[in-house]
Amino acid sequence: MREAKRKDWGREVRSVWVRVPASTANLGPGFDTLGLGLALYNVFRVERNDPGSISPPELPPLVRQVAELFFVQSQTEAFPFQWNCVQQEIPLARGLGSSAAARVAVLAALVKLAGIAWNREQLARWAAQLEGHPDNALPCALGGFVASTSGGARFLRIPLPKHFRVVLFIPSQELSTESARKVLPAAIPLTDAVSNLGRAVVLAGQFFGRKWQLSPDLFEDVWHQPVRTRLLPYWEAIKKAALEAGAQGFWLSGSGPTLAALAMRNTRRVKEAMAEAASRQRVCGQVQVVGPDNSGVRILRVA
Numbered sequence: 001m002r003e004a005k006r007k008d009w010g011r012e013v014r015s016v017w018v019r020v021p022a023s024t025a026n027l028g029p030g031f032d033t034l035g036l037g038l039a040l041y042n043v044f045r046v047e048r049n050d051p052g053s054i055s056p057p058e059l060p061p062l063v064r065q066v067a068e069l070f071f072v073q074s075q076t077e078a079f080p081f082q083w084n085c086v087q088q089e090i091p092l093a094r095g096l097g098s099s100a101a102a103r104v105a106v107l108a109a110l111v112k113l114a115g116i117a118w119n120r121e122q123l124a125r126w127a128a129q130l131e132g133h134p135d136n137a138l139p140c141a142l143g144g145f146v147a148s149t150s151g152g153a154r155f156l157r158i159p160l161p162k163h164f165r166v167v168l169f170i171p172s173q174e175l176s177t178e179s180a181r182k183v184l185p186a187a188i189p190l191t192d193a194v195s196n197l198g199r200a201v202v203l204a205g206q207f208f209g210r211k212w213q214l215s216p217d218l219f220e221d222v223w224h225q226p227v228r229t230r231l232l233p234y235w236e237a238i239k240k241a242a243l244e245a246g247a248q249g250f251w252l253s254g255s256g257p258t259l260a261a262l263a264m265r266n267t268r269r270v271k272e273a274m275a276e277a278a279s280r281q282r283v284c285g286q287v288q289v290v291g292p293d294n295s296g297v298r299i300l301r302v303a
């Protein structure tokens with residue numbers, strides 16, 4: 001990143017309000033590769049402390065880790081700061097990218113407070129590196145639909161249409177990505193590899209070609225969903241209900257436990273069907289219709 005003055009229209013920046021979107025990753029066959037931004041937002045206020053003071057010990061571990069990487073990678077002198085979540089719409093550990101959102105927010109805020117030139121792509125890659133996979137960090141930083149190579153070294157992005165709608169079933173119970181990755185198979189048979197690869201390539205091609213006649217078979221997956229959904233006994237019933245109600249695709253959002261249905265048409269019918277199936281399954285949670293995010297991370301205000 002290029003050095004620039006730590007000034008904003010002639011004023012020193014002391015506080016930054018930064019907004020970050022939720023994201024849904026994998027989309028079925030695109031494990032660690034495909035993701036898109038969703039219009040659910042967290043807002044953080046990050047404030048620079050006086051020189052000589054120390055960063056408050058209550059900074060969460062994730063925030064400290066991101067700050068350490070930022071100061072080293074940007075070759076900026078470390079400074080103490082405070083961190084507060086002032087709006088929280090992204091539920092924690094539900095497969096909607098809360099950790100990627102927090103990482104992207106810390107980086108964007110520190111970039112602004114340090115006064116170094118804004119480079120959204122670099123920031124997205126740092127967040128992906130910290131996250132260990134790019135499919136939440138890139139859509140969170142950039143918005144829209146993103147397809148990337150492993151680690152996020154190369155990626156392609158396209159904005160989503162205004163009428164893009166995802167119906168989410170967000171269970172009350174948390175499931176951390178760390179534990180959901182432990183159940184993954186160490187190796188994948190060649191036939192399964194080819195099966196997922198074909199669907200992921202065609203699915204991404206449809207997004208980039210803006211061909212919105214998407215069909216549920218493109219969202220099928222044989223790598224991670226079969227093992228992960230063993231932990232979610234309601235998966236089959238809610239999936240069946242969504243597809244019968246006209247959903248164009250159904251997938252485990254990120255590492256779960258949230259279930260996602262693409263419903264650009266029949267949105268209300270899909271929502272009702274998923275809510276009814278969840279209630280029949282006696283699983284606690286919330287059904288929510290969410291639109292696309294195409295903005296990615298945004299600095300709302302500086303002071």
Ligand SMILES: Nc1ncnc2c1ncn2[C@@H]1O[C@H](COP(=O)(O)OP(=O)(O)OP(=O)(O)O)[C@@H](O)[C@H]1O
Pocket residue numbers: 023025060062063085091092093094095096097098099100102136175176177178253254255256
């Ligand atoms: N605002 C935040 N401040 C501090 N830590 C956070 C914040 N948001 C998330 N985290 C940390 O990230 C953890 C959740 O991350 P995890 O990767 O397990 O789930 P997720 O990011 O919500 O879902 P997924 O990665 O599957 O989309 C939380 O338990 C917490 O430790």
Ligand SMILES: N[C@@H](CCO)C(=O)O
Pocket residue numbers: 025026031032033095096097133135136177180181224253254255256
């Ligand atoms: N691709 C990651 C996403 C985590 O949200 C996984 O499935 O573990």
